[in-house]
Amino acid sequence: MDTFEEKVQAMKNMAPEDVQAAVEKLKSICTCPTCPSYNRCAKDGKELLFCTTGKSFMCISDEKSCICPTCPVARDMGLKYTFFCTRGAEKAQRYEHTVWGTKMV
Ligand code: SF4
Ligand code: SF4
Numbered sequence: 800m801d802t803f804e805e806k807v808q809a810m811k812n813m814a815p816e817d818v819q820a821a822v823e824k825l826k827s828i829c830t831c832p833t834c835p836s837y838n839r840c841a842k843d844g845k846e847l848l849f850c851t852t853g854k855s856f857m858c859i860s861d862e863k864s865c866i867c868p869t870c871p872v873a874r875d876m877g878l879k880y881t882f883f884c885t886r887g888a889e890k891a892q893r894y895e896h897t898v899w900g901t902k903m904v
Pocket of ligand 2: 832835837864866883885
């Protein structure tokens with residue numbers, strides 16, 4: 800089990816209010832607002848933490864660059880992927896890569 804899987808597992812054992820508090824804390828650290836891909840629409844919609852919540856809701860579609868690898872959350876959560884606002888949450892991207900990497904027999 801890697802760091803991300805351990806964190807997800809730990810969250811599953813937390814009370815809903817504690818999960819919400821943890822999400823809010825991560826949102827306050829999220830560096831997306833300083834990313835070139837982040838736009839006015841996302842800002843107005845208070846969109847953050849795409850690595851956990853998934854794709855931007857009809858705001859970000861243009862991938863300029865992704866600064867997730869420099870974000871403290873990425874390091875802390877052990878994230879492997881990037882461009883979460885356009886490609887989906889870490890969990891979703893891991894799942895997609897697992898499925899496509901699976902041998903069909
Ligand atoms: S890893 Fe990316 S999406 Fe996740 S909190 Fe950091 S900047 Fe935001
Ligand atoms: S997920 Fe990556 S590409 Fe999207 S706004 Fe955040 S840092 Fe930028």
